[in-house]
Amino acid sequence: MAAAAIGLMALTGAASAQEKTAKVGIVTFLSGGAAGPFGVPARNAAELMIEAINAGSVPGVYNTAGVGGAMIEPIFVDENSKQKNADFLKLVEKDGVDMVIGYISSGSCKAIAPEAEKAQKLTILFDCGTPQIFEEILTDPQYTFRTGAHATMDNVAAALYLDQQGVNLDSIAGINQNYAFGQDSWRDFSESVKQIDSGTSIATEQFPKIGAGQYGSEISALLTSKPDVVHSSFWGGDMEAFIIQGSARGIFERSKVVLTTGETALHRLGAQMPDGTVIGARGPHGELAPDSELNSWFRQAYFDRFGTLPTYPSYKMAQALLGVKAAADKAGSADQDAIIGALKGLEWEGPSGKVSMALANGHQAIQDTAYGTYKFDKDTGKPVLVDVVRFNAECVNPPAGVASLAWIESGFEGAKCD
Template structure:
């Protein structure tokens, strides 16, 4: 009971503080948004916490109003302030489905933005449909969400993971047309398997005579890769593909670089941006790496991007990485859809169905450039992407030789399953 009293006291204090601020329009009841990201476990540091930070930054900045330039200068969403409720994504799908119900039915949030794990997205989708609550996936990668099902209440503002490896294959072959053998080291779970599959299928489609060697499958969170590195060195392949992330990728690079794996083979990192950001020059020069979209190193030099980098750096003393960019992108997507719906509604606040109607096939500018809801009947975003190579410059790592890929070039057209599209030679 003590806890509840404390909680109530905190709530009362928060409400008192909030209402002390100059009140806007009278009808501006706050919009309550549930934010579900990993706050504990392996995926918290590389993805969950950067996303949470960005959500807090976005909510506070939008609530002040006028902090971001046009068209995002309105306070909150169409004048309504935003209130966030955080939930930890750790613990597996059974718990996530239950926590989702709690968010909608007990906390009565107006919408949910979140989910990094593909399994969580797959599990939550049908429940969102059942409970009829607007749910925006911002990060999870599997294309199955909208390729295997169709939803009314579910949107994904981040592109799916297929383009990461399609672009990486295009990049690898353009810069090394004589690649003969490929090997991989990927974590033994859905993300690792899908990434490897997308990469080798793209390579086979682009260069049919390429030879695929037997890949390594360390388990998620292994941390020790000496045996795998020995096998990779022995295989002596031209290209080593890896979709490792977070601490796993850091350990792999720190163990593989001294053994000259990066000199012997071209190691390509499909989602290495957040690790390059941390390890800097410890990542060997000349290593191609992706950022799951045109984020961070690949973000355009726009006012929005400069604002995000500056204010995130000031507030957290860190660079915003992929997950932060994607969270900001989701917030701006919902905000602009909300305000679009509001305009259509004659300046009155829209209801959920009106927001959804405005969100379908919506397009907006995020800190990483243009985002378009083009797939999944207007519920799945596409975006161009970019791949570059690590270059050491003044004790820092930067991206050099950046190649940009238009959204249509690295994403399947509407109604075609990703793997079929790759196997048919990107047609």
């Protein structure tokens, strides 16, 4: 079943046989350790947004039904598959989708991006973070887009946040998953810190395999090396396991810990998250999203439907779908070539604010971001983020045509910060 489509659902029930449809493959983790914290919230957001888009009930400029006059028909597919490329080709060749929106893991995106170009099928990567996609793997993309910023933003902003908060950066350590996202995240964070404080030393670098779940030896290495800061881009179940195991052994008391994807655990772990942890959301999502009519509507609609607040995977899925709608409506068509032409270089508003397709010749998004510090409010019994700092997109993303590492090593040349 992991290789097969989970289901085909027409969510409005209002579309007649005569109405034009846009068949969309939605790929996210529906099973395995990443499903609960990441995949299911993304799937939930897709269901909610597709229903609202088809009904024309999204507020503001999105209050017309469908995308370019077509009703969205989703086919949900489990990303937790050993044959991701075959699943993708099934969507394209057998199911006849008009586009694919999906992929959380950077490993998935590295495999699918070249396949999308080969198949000449519009494919929108809604989450995966590695900057390798358009800096190394696809340097001239035609059919592949990513509607969320890549992870260089997360790690540059994390370094700047720590510096602004007066955190000692003499010694840093990392515990990151041993694949593209983890390796790139640690590279960008450690190099950014070195630009801020040339005297910084690296205490230890830990790279357990993705999905390991047990981190006893890595935590021992962190405790022994006594860093001022511990950086982790762990996500999903791995991150939650590290929080529980690391807090039990005092890591969060002895070092300032920064979790670049930590926002997904705020409500899932609650008081189990140690106070003082620095939290990111891979953009201004979730608890870090700006106030707006669209954000208020999204949070309330999501809570009313699913009984919990949306976290950043939900926001990023909503962002991708609204990007498709904005492009299709601008073009006046849901045809692939029309959407590609309109999405390239497009700017639109999502629940997290403005998204600009500014990199990779208009195929890669940039956006503002934010970090905050975790505190559990015992009076309300709810987690809060304090000392929130927001960063302009142009402050923490490389300029067009400049590779991420080269930009960091230049001392962030061309960055535009408030």
